Amino acid sequence: MAFKPETNLETHRVFNQPEPRESLALWAEDAPLRQTVERLAPAHAGHVAGFAATVGASESLLEARQANRCPPELKTFDRAGRRLDEVEFHPAYHELMRKGLEGGYSALAWTAGDTGGHLAHAAMVYLLTQVEPGVCCPMTMTYAAIPALAAAPDLAARWRPGLTSARYDPAVLPAHEKAGLTIGMAMTEKQGGSDLRANQTRAERDGSGYRLFGHKWFCSAPMSDAFLTLAQTGEGLTCFLVPRWQPDDTRNAIHLMRLKDKLGNRANASAEIEYHGAWAERVGEPGRGVPTIIEMVHHTRLDTAMAPAGLMRRALSEAAWWARNRMAFGMPLVEQPLMRSVLTDLTLDWLGSLAIGLRVAQSFDAASDSERAFARLAVALAKYWSNKRCPAFVAEAMECLGGSGYVEEGPMPWLYREAPLNAIWEGSGNIVCLDVLRTIRKQPEALDALAAELAAARGADRRFDAALDATLARYSTGVQDEEARHFVERLALLLQASLLLRHGDQLAASAFIRTRLDGEWGRTFGTLPEGIDAARLVAMI
Template identity: 45%
Template sequence: MTNRISANPAVLNQSPPYEDVDLFASDRPLVEAVALNEASSAYVEHSDFGQLWGSAAMTERGRLANENPPQLKTFDARGNRRDEVEFHPAYHELMGHSVAAGIHNSTWTKTGAPAGRASEVTRAAKFYMAAQVETGHLCPITMTRASVAALAAQPEVLAQVMPVIASRDYDSRFVPWSAKRGMTLGMGMTEKQGGTDVRSNITAATRDGEAYRISGHKWFMSAPMCDAFLVLAQADDGLSCFFMPRFRPDGSVNAIELQRLKNKVGNRSNASSEVEFKDAYALRVGEEGKGIRTIIQMVQLTRQDCAIACAGLMRSGLVHALHHARHRGAFQKHLADQPMMQSVLADMALHVEACTALVMRLCRAFDRAPEDPAEAAYLRLLTPVVKYWVCKTAPGFLYEAMECMGGNGYVEESILARHYREAPVNAIWEGSGNVMCLDVLRALGRDGEASIAVLQELVDETRGLPGAPDAASFVARTLLRPDSERVARQAVESLAMLAAAAALNLVHPPHAEAFAKTRLDSARSTMYGGAELTEAQSRGLLGRALPQ
């Protein structure tokens, strides 16, 4: 009798899907970081959010939104210019849930004032969880939230749009923003001839009564399906910021002509475009010639979200790798019980725990800054530091998570492939690594005494941690050198790890000590698993990362 292979062989030694979990309650480092940064009252709200976003249904929406990327529809059937972007229904469902949770507006009151009361930390926890499921749709979410800070420079414009921004109804219709239940905003800064150097922009703004007509181009305009954009253009008195809606006041489509959608490495669910403006209608925001000062208020908040998103991506990479290792057997043991794999996973868990504590501490500074000068100084100095370090470490971390899963991590069916493609953009958007380091040097140059006070606070908060005094001395000595720009990256990285140790020391002192010992007090291995952690430390870290 001939043996035949079964048409449906049993699937053996594979981990079950990581889904239908509470992304909040299962994440002890997040729960504790949120509580210690004054947002413990939102536990039920966060758990409800975590259960929804940890569901199999939301995982599937994330997959569909990325496998069915947006499509540009330049003309309608009769040849009329439309410049619409069409999305898969899964994308709109993701947007609807994020908007309903207030991730786009909950840090503001209905008039556009800061909401305070730990609203930044409360929102950040949701943003962190949503990033673990689908990060691309968060681009218009973060820009809509951040745009309010820039629009505050033109109170009459803010007063018009804030009631629509303040809504928690998602409205995807292609109609004027004033006719919608809710709206989103995007941004256009970069031009072909100058990315970071926006002063070289050549897009021109001509006054037309109370409004302006704008002509020119943008090489990258993020989220072109939004209802309005903040753009930079050269007016009579210099580079200025403008509010540009998709429709003119008379209801006709504004002259915002989308040339093509960018074919990006990742971030595929989100649209990014090249665009030309042909006498497009716009309103000025802030003073003429003060465009950078105006829009940097928005950029400060989007930089914050870049760091939160990368921390969330790394958290997702960690738990998928750990979940797999706990179920996958090799050489008569589960992978998670093999000493070397355990060391790798524990070292990764330590990094994520430090990143989580750090981004939540930064968000607390955003909450407190309006009333506390010391927190405002922390925000100014450490926002570029945190963005630099957290975003720079994410791609390598996610590669390691993929390797922990072996071939299962390297196929498109794995969410880690999408995370790996997604991570680099957060280090590029809103200022690359060099720009972040230059911003740190500018903060020291403009407000040196306040920045030194922040550094002293970090010294106090890391007192007794191995390597912390030497790290602080190195940071101060290096950043104050005459040629500091040449060595700024190393100093900023050390400052980030010192700040992470300080933040983690508030949340979990034993793990802060382990972080300082392995990152500040000794030569750091370039590979995860190189840190010398005891078996007890490793099991403790992994138990906090994902309870069994």
């Protein structure tokens, strides 16, 4: 009998495959975020909830995927050979930028008129990072440029209205012709990296302004309307604002040499640029470039502390969705004891990172000297530790999905590529830890403020008290540079634990302290001690 090939080409029946989530309930399903915003910034809770609904909607998730899969392209020249030095983005990128800026991502903290604006901003960073962090960079720098420009009041008066307009205007036009503006940053040079004093870009006087000459190894968001940058003058390293257009409305001599081919953050453009006599205005005093730009870095660090919490939250929510809707060995994955232990362990890191990030944002809103001192120190602790946890966290969450988590059709691969970035941006781990030591030595009031914050949790858990006492005893005579990482890690964990004890879920706080501070923990996620109510903690996801 001749073989007859199968003619029924319909697919086999698909089952036990969780449906992809078409939208994200970023506010309704995140009780810790919701409770913190309602407690600390109640006037902005409705606004943040609306922003969450916008960026978590199905069309935003589609736009995020398109922006990530269709990276920006550099257009150096037009067809006739004229220099353009422009970057073209997918329309989805522009739409996400519009939603972010018009939602107040950059402006709200400076226009709210009451307390809570920085905390609401931090919540928006956390939310948008879960959807597409590539668009966050230009908005974060625009938010952070405001305090840096305060060193040049006349300059700030001209630029601030556009920077706080809460409008997105991608037109390639001089600033005075646009409805909304963004600011980028160009500091790093090849030979120096984080050692900014090694910068060789030079600035020469030209009437009321300057002309800049030099190369910048990283320029973030090169389609911004202006860039804060550093250049050498006769007085030393000085901060400048370099607009894309000169005062006569001609293009400034900022040449985009190439776009960086990055591991992640694909929707966002990062470039190498050269200044060929680019016109600039000075910001701050000559020779005081680093202290001036540090005001911008201080605020961008808030966002780099919140972003990993957002990445953790999205990765964890995807893992939990899969585990709740996937059967294995006769029961849902989420009911398998070992899977539940992994999800519980991940939950503890997410809760700690969210708590410390929002507490730091609260200190940015405060006017007291002690809170400002606390902010200088705590933002570095949050940035360092949350970002050190993030890559391993996302990898573990990816593993919860098995092979499906490794496939580009889902969100896990881009989350994984994104996970290391914020540990590098605005000071890598060693730089941040050394900054902590420098802050303590120059501003002892910052350590006093942190100590008071930690002491507020005394008496709630004997293991926390013991861990705090041990840390204080170990470093009572000072901290050597080679000890900086251990010191910063310990302070960050103590601060996270104190916040969970005072304001979080008490079961989570107890489990966090047992594992992160008291040593009842292995070296991978899912190595929890006995007696932790994993089912109750997983229900928080």
